[in-house]
Amino acid sequence: MVLAVAFAVVAAAHVLRRRAKRLLRDVEPQFATELGAALRKAGEPGLAASVFRLVVENACGCDDPDCASFYTVPRLKARSLWLGGGRTVRLESDRGTLAADVVDGTIVSVEVLGRPELRSSLLEYTR
Numbered sequence: 001m002v003l004a005v006a007f008a009v010v011a012a013a014h015v016l017r018r019r020a021k022r023l024l025r026d027v028e029p030q031f032a033t034e035l036g037a038a039l040r041k042a043g044e045p046g047l048a049a050s051v052f053r054l055v056v057e058n059a060c061g062c063d064d065p066d067c068a069s070f071y072t073v074p075r076l077k078a079r080s081l082w083l084g085g086g087r088t089v090r091l092e093s094d095r096g097t098l099a100a101d102v103v104d105g106t107i108v109s110v111e112v113l114g115r116p117e118l119r120s121s122l123l124e125y126t127r
């Protein structure tokens, strides 16, 4: 019984933590600004405007130490949306590789390569 209650408390805390929205602009303000600017430059003003409300849901989770990609909707949802048809917007970047995966005008993930510090930071926030 005590164990069951303890488990419920831990589970509830976990849910609360998960529900706390981690906005990209709060987690990585500099990167969010850069992403917005790159999208504007790529002729995507609508996507650029959406950057301020992007949520960091999951880090990519792969083992590539070079990969700092992340999902802005829950990973499984992003995958199922993507199967319905999406497009990748390649972006200009001073460092590494940057692209936005877009489904129905919504960014579902951001592909980032070559930024180890961003990778560590995102893994920290989405753990």
Ligand SMILES: [Zn+2]
Residues within 6 Å of the ligand: 060, 061, 062, 063, 064, 067, 068, 069
């Ligand atoms: Zn990855």
